[in-house]
Amino acid sequence: GAGVSQTPSNKVTEKGKYVELRCDPISGHTALYWYRQSLGQGPEFLIYFQGTGAADDSGLPNDRFFAVRPEGSVSTLKIQRTERGDSAVYLCASSPQGGLASDPNNEQFFGPGTRLTVL
């Protein structure tokens, strides 16, 4: 079956612009996660949705970052007034039930990511 898909695969924008990154999770997965990965680092947790609601948004770095999942499926990560430091690969993952990636029987399935470059 289809895995997690993310669009666009690459996004180049200018400092100060607004961007939206889209994630299509695996059908039927109730949990959806956003991570950010800088070069040479592991993924950094941003936000976790259980259904339509954000169960944990403690990883969002500041109020320029916002994410929605209005129908409990597709999610959009929105970044306002982008800064050069926002440049990274933004990864989305989904899982059948939710919780930590290290919780028992909660394998997270990751998409290929969106590479965001802020000039």
Added chain:
Amino acid sequence: LAKTTQPISMDSYEGQEVNITCSHNNIATNDYITWYQQFPSQGPRFIIQGYKTKVTNEVASLFIPADRKSSTLSLPRVSLSDTAVYYCLVGRKGNNNDMRFGAGTRLTVKP
């Protein structure tokens, strides 16, 4: 918070067995140990998970000693396609910000 420590990088040759050890001295009673693999330009992929002793699947084995303060991911007979970054995760249930991938171990398999 169960912080993990792994070697930054390892080199191996095709056909060899590779063992990557992860230290997690502050692991809590309810914590599981999970390993993910990440190829270049892809998201991480679940490899294996365990709680104690030994777990084996078609990809790898995971060895966990009785004190659970470390774990070893064992990849039998590696091939060039096993070149990737391997992450050890030990998280605290209920707090996603505790689930840190860290920098992982960059494994390079040479011909």
